[in-house]
Amino acid sequence: MANKKLGIYIHIPFCKSKCIYCDFFSAPAEEHVRKQYLKALCTQINSGAPKLAGEYEVDSIFFGGGTPSITDAGELMNVLGAIYNSFNLSDDCEITIECNPGTMDEDKLGIYREKGVNRLSFGLQSVNDDELKMLGRIHSFEDFMESYEAAAKSGFDNINIDIMSGIPGQTPAGWRKTLRTVMMLRPAHISAYSLIIEDGTPLSDMYKSGRKLYLPSEDEEREMYYDTASILADNGYGHYEISNYALAGRECRHNIKYWTRGEYAGFGAGASSMIKNIRYNTTKNTPAFIYDPVHVEYDTEELTVNDCMSEFMFLGLRMMRGVNRDRFRVTFGRQMDNVFGNVISKYVSTGHIADDGNNVFFTDKGIDVSNYILADFLL
Numbered sequence: 001m002a003n004k005k006l007g008i009y010i011h012i013p014f015c016k017s018k019c020i021y022c023d024f025f026s027a028p029a030e031e032h033v034r035k036q037y038l039k040a041l042c043t044q045i046n047s048g049a050p051k052l053a054g055e056y057e058v059d060s061i062f063f064g065g066g067t068p069s070i071t072d073a074g075e076l077m078n079v080l081g082a083i084y085n086s087f088n089l090s091d092d093c094e095i096t097i098e099c100n101p102g103t104m105d106e107d108k109l110g111i112y113r114e115k116g117v118n119r120l121s122f123g124l125q126s127v128n129d130d131e132l133k134m135l136g137r138i139h140s141f142e143d144f145m146e147s148y149e150a151a152a153k154s155g156f157d158n159i160n161i162d163i164m165s166g167i168p169g170q171t172p173a174g175w176r177k178t179l180r181t182v183m184m185l186r187p188a189h190i191s192a193y194s195l196i197i198e199d200g201t202p203l204s205d206m207y208k209s210g211r212k213l214y215l216p217s218e219d220e221e222r223e224m225y226y227d228t229a230s231i232l233a234d235n236g237y238g239h240y241e242i243s244n245y246a247l248a249g250r251e252c253r254h255n256i257k258y259w260t261r262g263e264y265a266g267f268g269a270g271a272s273s274m275i276k277n278i279r280y281n282t283t284k285n286t287p288a289f290i291y292d293p294v295h296v297e298y299d300t301e302e303l304t305v306n307d308c309m310s311e312f313m314f315l316g317l318r319m320m321r322g323v324n325r326d327r328f329r330v331t332f333g334r335q336m337d338n339v340f341g342n343v344i345s346k347y348v349s350t351g352h353i354a355d356d357g358n359n360v361f362f363t364d365k366g367i368d369v370s371n372y373i374l375a376d377f378l379l
Helices: 031-051 073-086 106-114 129-135 141-153 172-184 202-208 218-234 253-259 286-291 305-316 325-332 336-349 364-368 370-377
Strands: 004-012 056-065 088-099 119-125 159-165 189-194 238-241 244-246 264-267 272-275 278-282 298-302 353-355 359-362
Touching: 004 073, 004 253, 031 073, 031 264, 031 286, 056 073, 056 253, 073 088, 073 106, 088 253, 106 141, 119 129, 119 141, 141 159, 159 172, 159 218, 172 189, 172 218, 189 218, 218 238, 218 364, 238 253, 253 264, 253 305, 264 278, 305 325, 305 336, 305 370, 325 336, 336 353, 336 370, 359 364, 364 370
Parallel strands: 004 056, 004 264, 056 088, 088 119, 119 159, 159 189
Antiparallel strands: 189 244, 238 244, 264 272, 272 278, 278 298, 353 359
């Protein structure tokens, strides 16, 4: 019997319109293209599964995008059916669909529930409609509430809500309003991200052109981050990853695979996989994927031991529990301090990293500049 755990990621690269900050692989598409794509996904899964199914048990499935909920629910669930038919699933397999408000209704939610979906992730971002318009979101807060209440009515009790700080024009007081409003809904999970201006996005073009965006200052961003941790902690949400908070036992199993270097198989144009320390990135050529999903092109990268050790550190340190010395030794046959001792000591001495003898983890001070510190763990 398979005893290794595998996550499955399904990429749906379609959306109604592209948000100005989004650098994910996604674009609007006609309904007939979406239908062809979902059929191609089923073909790819049926073709690729035999290479993995006997060795792994699937314990998480994540439909991401794009906007998976923009597609026909029955056709999307055919993709889930292909997974059911091709893989062994754990009894408690976590099955998530990313949803955007305004693309949901009770019929669609009922189909998801009937087919075994047990977790939803809503991209809200803000309770302020002006901030939503600034981001290019297609929904209002009222639209979100209608979708959220419909999901709860349909029996979903494991729901994530994405919210975003650092939006142009946002104030710390406005952010606290978003936090408190969302927290009062008692979702199982809250992802609180800070807006990043990514190259190649309309937001980046606006920024580079010199347009006044009224971005929050660094001090305001820092205030928002600490407000997030404080308000959510006071209301029972555990801070388990730099940007993620959950009620007890409701951490996102699938995303934890990424941070702990678990194995996952990606299906669909633009999807990534990590199997036996080889990373596969599927072509982003959607027409080519639809035409021949069995012989689709991949870029592959075989990770060296140094690559794997570096990833162990800079991904694992995103978790609030940090990285564990024993797990490092068992995984790599080496002592963590023999490889990264100088870097760890450097940041322990500055108060950015804490070390309890077993685990190495960020302090609050370290989280504030984590991106700079993580780069030092590259070998």
